[in-house]
Amino acid sequence: MNVTADVVVVGSGIIGLCCATSIAVSGKSVLVVGEHRKGEASTAAAGMLAPSVEKSEGPAHNFAIAARDIYPAYLEELADQIGIRVPLNRLGVLQVALTERGVRGLQKNASPTSHWIDRKELAHLEPTLGHAIGAVMNPEDGSVDNVILTLALNSLADSQSRVTRHAGAVTKISAANSRVRAILADGSAIESGQIVLAPGAWGAEIDGASALKAITPVRGQLVSYPGIGLRHVTYGPRGYLVPRGTASTIGGSTMEKAGFNAVTTPEGLARVQSAAEEIAPALAITPPASSWAGLRPVTPDMLPILGRDVDRPEIIYACGHSRNGILLAVLTGKVIAQLMSGAPVEHDLSQFRPDRF
Ligand SMILES: Cc1cc2nc3c(=O)[nH]c(=O)nc-3n(C[C@H](O)[C@H](O)[C@H](O)COP(=O)(O)OP(=O)(O)OC[C@H]3O[C@@H](n4cnc5c(N)ncnc54)[C@H](O)[C@@H]3O)c2cc1C
Structure with missing residues (x-):
């Protein structure tokens, strides 16, 4: 199989889905490659939106507060788009x-x-x-029902004509001449201009993208x-x-x-x-x-890895959200879409740099 898309997103948990749905809104075609695994965090989580308790320092804290405060308007919009009202406390x-x-x-x-x-x-x-x-x-601070949110995000992705899905496991990434190839476990390859990596706790199993090795x-x-x-x-x-x-x-x-x-x-x-x-x-x-x-x-500092690979900018990391991935998911999707469109990113991502470990 040799499928192509503007962007491939690896992982269909809450982070992959937030990225894919936001990137699609910016006009690019997106192929989400995901394989379901026991222990996926997005539906297992408790759903707390608690940046005042799960505190970080500096711009990372401001990012977490902004991520919390984006939720009410985002869930209203989601309900208008797909008719699923996600409970928010x-x-x-x-x-x-x-x-x-x-x-x-x-x-x-x-x-x-x-x-x-x-x-x-x-x-x-x-x-x-x-x-x-x-x-x-x-x-x-409060909480969101992350199980219903994951369901709603799947439904949103299914409703977007620019998003397609492929069930499978990516084992390796290679990038050359401004193109990226994702090699799948069945030996097939998917090519794209850019790839977003959101494989949750399994990141370190994928070869060819060094920042993923920091995730446990x-x-x-x-x-x-x-x-x-x-x-x-x-x-x-x-x-x-x-x-x-x-x-x-x-x-x-x-x-x-x-x-x-x-x-x-x-x-x-x-x-x-x-x-x-x-x-x-x-x-x-x-x-x-x-x-x-x-x-x-x-990740070693409990902060996510967000941004482009320093050596191979076609590779974009959206992973390692540790204890706060539900809190940070919606804003992560928005900043990754901004980053890919070339527009200035409205938030300071310096603490999330992929090359910091
Ligand atoms: C017990 C628990 C409680 C939590 N409580 C909270 C909380 O209260 N508040 C909060 O903000 N966060 C909480 N979290 C953290 C939050 O759930 C995670 O940070 C977040 O869900 C991570 O989302 P993800 O999409 O990166 O990972 P996941 O939801 O795990 O999704 C990753 C997806 O990628 C797929 N995948 C993996 N490798 C590959 C591959 N090679 N190829 C294709 N697909 C692949 C996986 O199968 C999976 O479907 C909690 C987590 C846990 C476990």
């Missing part, structure tokens, strides 16, 4: 303190945009957290409980809870180096449950309805 994210030491630690590290709420106010706001001493409230899989285990009336995303000392509407509450998560083994373990689930019960004691008598594991694409 912008009520703010709580960080509860369960001890006086916890209060001091939280207040010391709190984001400048946050404020403290005392026990009484917290119990009024969230009765299930009534045992906590107080909490830091991070307004504007980090497993996270999650559980889902029936709804307990919690409305805010809530961090505790050892984990977090994310309400998915009124129907369920997700508890997470572990950070484990376990290769590509995307399975849950009794020890991992016990840790996640214990952290969840510490935040909301009601969960101790509420057995989880389900559990799963996913693989985060993690």
